[in-house]
Amino acid sequence: FVKTLSKQPFHVFPAVNTLFKGLLDNPNFSQLDFSSLRISQAGGMAATQQTAARWLEVTGCAMIEGWGMTEGVAAGTANIVTDRKFNGTIGLPVPSMDVIVIDEEGNRVGVNEPGEMCIKGPNVTAGYLNKDSSEAFTKDGYFRTGDIVSMDDRGYFNLLDRKKDMILVSGFNVFPNEVESVMLDCDGVVDCAVIGIPDERQGEAVKIYVIRADANVTKDVVKDFALDNLTGYKCPRYIEFVDELPKS
Numbered sequence: 001f002v003k004t005l006s007k008q009p010f011h012v013f014p015a016v017n018t019l020f021k022g023l024l025d026n027p028n029f030s031q032l033d034f035s036s037l038r039i040s041q042a043g044g045m046a047a048t049q050q051t052a053a054r055w056l057e058v059t060g061c062a063m064i065e066g067w068g069m070t071e072g073v074a075a076g077t078a079n080i081v082t083d084r085k086f087n088g089t090i091g092l093p094v095p096s097m098d099v100i101v102i103d104e105e106g107n108r109v110g111v112n113e114p115g116e117m118c119i120k121g122p123n124v125t126a127g128y129l130n131k132d133s134s135e136a137f138t139k140d141g142y143f144r145t146g147d148i149v150s151m152d153d154r155g156y157f158n159l160l161d162r163k164k165d166m167i168l169v170s171g172f173n174v175f176p177n178e179v180e181s182v183m184l185d186c187d188g189v190v191d192c193a194v195i196g197i198p199d200e201r202q203g204e205a206v207k208i209y210v211i212r213a214d215a216n217v218t219k220d221v222v223k224d225f226a227l228d229n230l231t232g233y234k235c236p237r238y239i240e241f242v243d244e245l246p247k248s
Helices: 017-024 049-059 176-183 219-229
Strands: 012-015 039-042 063-067 098-102 115-120 143-151 157-162 167-169 172-174 189-199 203-212 238-241
Touching (some): 012 017, 017 039, 017 049, 039 049, 049 063, 063 157, 098 143, 167 203, 172 176, 176 189, 176 203, 176 219, 219 238
Parallel strands (some): 012 039, 203 238
Antiparallel strands (some): 098 115, 115 143, 189 203
């Protein structure tokens, strides 16, 4: 891919955080010509602050994050491209899109409180073909996205994680994306993925799969870094090293 990018100028670069990071880890990527690059659009998964900072340093073009899904014809929220900086949010609703955030009972939550993102607009599906879609919508007609977000006092949305990926540890919500974002700052951690596994004492426990740069990254190194940088219940209790992570 780096060889392909070297053959001609590129102006708009859309990617998921994993691809941005993968390119940055390639020693030949920094040698490319980025003078034509105008927009680096992150989407598909939550982007991380550290990857955004490295991308800006190498390319000179800030990552901007947006959000969308197939049921909304890919458009939902977006940051303003002229901001030219990464702010850690997925931006504001696009024109004609109405967004609310609700709790488990369907009540709207307050500013900076996490909840499920629900959308309504002319681009949002009316339902699934040949399937009862009633549970996919709120009583007032908003499509339930399954994404957990919070809205700040400016109206910008923060993407926390997928609702189905949330881990419940002793009654506390743990978002895998948050833990992954922190653990990627651990020296020698090339990539990682966090899941919840059944636990008799806590209901669920946090497990992390780690791709490491070398054998110097031990379980104790990962554990100590987590304890220093995460609240106790968010720290991985189980650590497994792997050669690769499934991406599809």
